[in-house]
Amino acid sequence: MLGAAVAPTVYVDRLLGTLLAFFLAVGIASHALDELNGRPLGTKIPPFVLVSLAVVSLGGAVALGILAGILESQWIFAFVAFGAFIAVFYNLGLWQNRFHSDLWFAFSWGAFPVLTSYWVCASRLDVAVVIVAVGCFFLTLAQRTLSTPVRAIRRKAVSVEGYIDLVDGERLEFDSERIIEVPERALALLGVATVILAAGLLTYRLQTQ
Numbered sequence: 001m002l003g004a005a006v007a008p009t010v011y012v013d014r015l016l017g018t019l020l021a022f023f024l025a026v027g028i029a030s031h032a033l034d035e036l037n038g039r040p041l042g043t044k045i046p047p048f049v050l051v052s053l054a055v056v057s058l059g060g061a062v063a064l065g066i067l068a069g070i071l072e073s074q075w076i077f078a079f080v081a082f083g084a085f086i087a088v089f090y091n092l093g094l095w096q097n098r099f100h101s102d103l104w105f106a107f108s109w110g111a112f113p114v115l116t117s118y119w120v121c122a123s124r125l126d127v128a129v130v131i132v133a134v135g136c137f138f139l140t141l142a143q144r145t146l147s148t149p150v151r152a153i154r155r156k157a158v159s160v161e162g163y164i165d166l167v168d169g170e171r172l173e174f175d176s177e178r179i180i181e182v183p184e185r186a187l188a189l190l191g192v193a194t195v196i197l198a199a200g201l202l203t204y205r206l207q208t209q
Contacts, residue, residue, distance in 0.1 A: 002136060003117035007126050010209060012074060013200075014120045017068060021061040022113055025033035025087050028057035033091035040155055073123045079116045086112075102144050110140025143190055146183040153180050 004015045032053040035041055041178040065080030086108045089099045111133040153160060153176050160176040 001117065001198035001202050002041045002132055003114035003119075003129055004121050005198060005205050006132055006166040007118050007121035007205075009121060010202065010205050011121050011204070014068070014072070017064055018117050018120050021064040021083075022063075022116075023058040024100040025061035025083055026109065029061065030087050030091050031059070033088065039091050040151070043153075055156065058084060068120060072120070075123070076119065079112075079119060082112070083116070087135075101167050102141060139190070139194065143187055146187050146190075148176045150180045150183050150187070 001015070002021070002137065004010050004018070032050045035045065036041055036047060036050040036054070047110070062080055062084055065076060065083070069076040069080065070102055086099060089095060090104060090108060091100075114133040114136050115125060115129060118132075121126060122129075130161045160174070160179060162174040162179075164172045166173070
């Protein structure tokens with residue numbers, strides 16, 4: 001939504017289509033492929049169900065992108081191609097995990113949606129949206145930095161023990177839940193703040209255009 005919020009004109013129908021496409025590609029397909037690749041969430045969903053979810057949802061996202069390209073601008077096909085490519089290659093760790101990195105995550109899940117939603121409304125890119133995209137890149141990278149140790153502890157740690165001795169003699173005991181409590185809260189707050197900020201900017205634009 002942040003990309004659309006800085007576009008010269010906000011087209012609600014195009015924005016809703018973009019949001020639906022990203023929900024299908026990221027919210028469903030990417031998570032299904034990620035779970036298929038190593039079971040990081042530990043579910044027992046059958047592989048054929050995960051594959052079906054990924055194929056149908058990613059196919060739906062691509063179809064929406066193709067429709068937008070036919071109706072608006074053929075340049076949208078480039079965004080569709082990259083989105084489909086990164087959803088598969090990142091989550092399945094293909095090509096020796098070359099695209100499964102923090103930087104690719106920050107670009108694909110932070111900057112790319114901003115650039116896409118702007119292009120859908122403006123059919124071009126300019127300096128303003130690039131600046132917003134860079135900001136979202138670093139915001140997503142910060143979230144990734146917080147989430148990496150949390151995911152490692154939740155998914156891989158067998159046991160966690162530790163303590164901190166304070167100058168007043170008090171000892172703070174730590175276990176896995178206490179260690180991840182603060183970064184998890186920070187991640188939740190960052191997520192809520194980002195949605196509210198985007199919604200506020202978009203509401204302002206719709207009221208003033």
